[in-house]
Amino acid sequence: MRKLRLLLFPFSIIYYVVTLLRNRLYNSDILSSKKYDLPIICVGNLSVGGTGKSPMTEYIIRLLVNDSNVATLSRGYGRHTKGYRDVSPSDPVRKVGDEPLQFAQKFKELSVAVCEDRQLGIETLLTKENKPDIILLDDAFQHRKVEAGFNVLLTAYGDLYCDDYLLPAGNLREPKSGAKRAQVIVVTKCPDTLTIDEEREIKNKLDLSVSQKLFFSKITYDAQVFSTKGGVQLNSLKTKKVTLVTGIANPSLFVQHIALQGVSFTHKQYKDHHNFSKNELEELEELECILTTEKDYVRLRPMLKKVKLFYLPIKIELIKDAALFDAMIYNCVREEKR
Incomplete structure (x- = not known):
């Protein structure tokens, strides 16, 4: 594996330059991100899969769905269709993707949509008669054409983004500096034996900015x-x-x-x-x-x-400071609705 990483590393350098330039163009407003007049919360990661985005999205759905008209918007990875599509619980998975279908079947009061173009997806949702007042973007951290009001970035315990490499030598979709766009970083899949010393070590490795908050979570099983x-x-x-x-x-x-x-x-x-x-x-x-x-x-x-x-079934459980995490989500929603 080490030899393969060394062989692929020159391609990762090219990937680094391209993705870094793209981010800098967005950060400098040379490329524009569109902001919408409603709360948009993005759940994403820097790596390719395996961080627990679906359980985290479901956690936030449960927080908000009883008091607000919530919609989720995903790409619909693995579907055999293109463009915008509303997702119903009876849809075949090949038309909408497995995770959006799971959301639709699990939360009857939730609006679920798929669209690879997040701007088109949001704008179509907002034309609906029962339009949402909150949109959750599932796996859209790199889709910078949309400016989310709140970004939740996930990284898995034992596979932190700070220890990884860019594609194709590693699993990162963009440079580690991209993590600075997130308001919240959640270390997922932590063991029950996680210690305060480990938490402190992980926080130091992630090198958060002063404004960012770090949380630790674990998977619980029914x-x-x-x-x-x-x-x-x-x-x-x-x-x-x-x-x-x-x-x-x-x-x-x-x-x-x-x-x-x-x-x-x-x-x-x-x-x-x-x-x-x-x-x-x-x-x-x-x-x-x-x-x-x-x-x-x-x-x-x-x-x-x-x-x-x-x-x-599984759920995500915040190991501590769950009330603070929930409050940050609620505050984001209140501020964006003003």
């Missing part, structure tokens, strides 16, 4: 797994021949959690947003019991009819 027939206790799967099926960027914590519950399983791992082939689906149908992530369940459920298919 005690139940769910299928079309409802929920059952996770430990009830101990008597079954379970196959863990994952198509996410980094399934290691998910796999580790299932193992710690005493469930025996084999693991079929696919790449993030994997499009399952006919042969792969036929192989999966022959299994006794599949346990998967909620995002993968959204894709697999319409395609698998015979096999017992379950998913395990």
Whole structure:
């Protein structure tokens, strides 16, 4: 891996120059970002996948959706369509993408849309009769044509952006200096054993500006797994021949959690947003019991009819200072609505 990184490093230098120049053009207003007259909150990262954007977006949805008309706008990664599209709970995943469909199925009161052009997406949402008064941009930190009022930047514990390299030698989409645009940085997927000394060390490594706030979060798992027939206790799967099926960027914590519950399983791992082939689906149908992530369940459920298919819900939990984080979100919304 080290030799491969060295071979790719010259291309990362070119990528660095291009992305740095682009950011400087936006920072100098030579390239313009459009600001809208409503609260826009962006959840994103510097790296390619695996930081927990969907659970964080859901966390913010839960904060706001009962008191406001909230919409989410995503690119709809992996969909086979282009342009703007409203997402309904019954849409096929190939037309809207797995994460937007998950939002639409989970939050009935939420407006969900996909559009690779975030300006077009926002402007189309604002023409709706029931137009939103808050828009959450999912995975749009690098889409600088839109100026979000509040940026939440995620970085995973054990894989901090400050320790990574730019594409293609590493996984960063833009230089580390881009993190300065975020009001809040959240270190996700932290272990329960995280110490104050570790927190201090991470804060020093990230080199935050005075105005930025740092939070630490962890993934929590439901005690139940769910299928079309409802929920059952996770430990009830101990008597079954379970196959863990994952198509996410980094399934290691998910796999580790299932193992710690005493469930025996084999693991079929696919790449993030994997499009399952006919042969792969036929192989999966022959299994006794599949346990998967909620995002993968959204894709697999319409395609698998015979096999017992379950998913395990997850949530993000702020380890401390949750009230401060929530207050920053609420304050952003109040200020932007003025």
